[in-house]
Amino acid sequence: MIAKSPVPGRVKTRLTPPCTPGQAAALAEAALADTLTTLDLVPAGRRVLVLDGAVGPWLPSGWQVVPQSGGGLDERLAAAFAHAAGIAPEAPALLVGMDTPQVDAALLAEPLAPAHRPGVDAWFGPAGDGGFWALGLARPTRRLAGRLLLGLPMSTPGTGQALLDRLGAEGLTVRRLPVLTDVDTFRDARQVAAEAPGSRFAARLRSIEVAPEMTG
Template sequence: MRAVLAAPPPTLLVIAKSPVPGRVKTRLTPPCTPEQAAALAEAALTDTLTALSRMPAGRRLLVLDGDVGPWLPAGWDVVPQSDGGLDVRLAAAFAHAARTAPDAPALLVGMDTPQLDAALLAEALSPARRTGVDAWYGPADDGGFWALGLAKPTERLAARLLPGVPMSTPDTGRALLDRLAAENLTVGRLPLATDVDTIGDARHVAAEAPESRFAACLRSIATAQEVTG
């Protein structure tokens, strides 16, 4: 019981791009304009940051490619993304978390799942549920992953797990799971989720989280398209 009470709260990381037209959610165009796609990206990022702000955390880090906007809530520190491919940038994010809070678990998510359940994540990473878990893995239904957590993140472990994993392919998740297994890590599974890449994904996610900013933004865009169409 004493060990559970003394367990440090997790470091939460979100890796994201600034929601600038033409730089984010390009697979939504068409039917969306670049400005509409950026508005959806901003809504998704805001929903994600707001949800994670409700979770217990030692630190909250936004690992950002681009500039901060008024969408950033209080309580988040901003860390620039490193150079390199996404696999390298993810490893660098975990390395930064390890340097910042070496004794705390770290959980990283992207900006593409505004429907994420903060209460579920908080329960999964709670001190009572951490025992015996070395990593957390959230599969995406496109074959990738939407969340990755490490109970004891280190720069060396991140460098063994992530660089070289092919990103944005149907085999991304399987390759990462193989790396986790090769390190003999006990993995706690998080629920399957849909990343927002296409307009079909966006409609599915909005239906799952109808009260979200993302869903409201998509409804507004659909109305505007009906008017101009």
């Protein structure tokens, strides 16, 4: 998982306004905690958090924390896969972010189960805005991660398709995961909360929406 520490003014800045920086950070922390809890339920040999910032009380036990590399998002994603390949060269690796707190453990566990891996080289989770929320590689290497991710245009409506094109150019068989909504805007936040009403994220959003600075 790749994430930022939920520090006001550094995360979810597109939620401000209508949120204050503190409220946006609170939503980010809830999304982070929800996603970590979900990933704890997905069978895995190891769990690695590639983190920009400091660890907080939201981190469950059993996670290895490594700092994000420098550079753009493309470089940081490629470095995360390179790290995974270094610690477990023969194991598949799945990378997700902190922007889809509605993700369900079964949605990941089923396609990534050993019985369903034969013939699959990569897993791709498209986002509704044209990006992607998950990328998995059956045989990750530093070289492959670089070829797939370095120079990839990030945060555009064509990012996901550009990645799919690169996966195809490498001759990889790709299994698509369901489309999910990334939380970028307040409208996105409301949609995601409606999809996961029992989540920490939904509860935090409900508390924010009745705060004086949101209703006054």
